[in-house]
Amino acid sequence: MMNLYSGTTCPFSHRCRIVLYEKQMDFQVIDVDLFNKPEDIAVINPYNRVPVLVDRDLVLYEANIINEYIDERFPHPQLMPPDPQTRARARQLLFTMEHELFSYIDPLEKNAKSADKARAHVRD
Structure with missing residues (x-):
């Protein structure tokens, strides 16, 4: 069984959870307190970040790498488009979402002044 070390408020961890659920995989989520991480994460x-996927003797970190591994290792149902050009566009969209949308999550969580500024920017 695979173990996914995941932060409950981490959008990258949520992406991995979604992929694992869509693939209907047998896996265990190990919730990690992002402000008080256990030592095993650094090991x-x-x-020293989540998500981390442990699949037997393979340890992977970073959401994109984890998700590509899962989609390639367990090809059904296929989550990425089959042809290279459309797959590249899908990856570009994920990259854009990661950099444009996810950059506002930290400020929303940290303090009210930053949160107001981030909300206004997202609305614009």
């Missing part, structure tokens, strides 16, 4: 991920 298995040199960047």
Whole structure:
């Protein structure tokens, strides 16, 4: 069984959870307190971040790498488009979403002044 070390408020962790659920995989979520991480996270991920996927003796970190691995290892149902050009466009969309949308999540969580500014920017 695969283990996914995941932060409950981490959007990257949520992306991995969604992929695993869509693939109907048998996996265990290990919720990690992002403000008080257990030492094992630093041992298995040199960047000390989540998500981290442990599949037997394979340890993967970073959401895009984890999701590509899952989609390639378990091809049905296929989540990425089959042809290279459309797949590249899908990856570009994920990249844009990651950089444009996810950049506002931290400010929304941290303090009210930053949250108001982030909300206004997203609305515009």
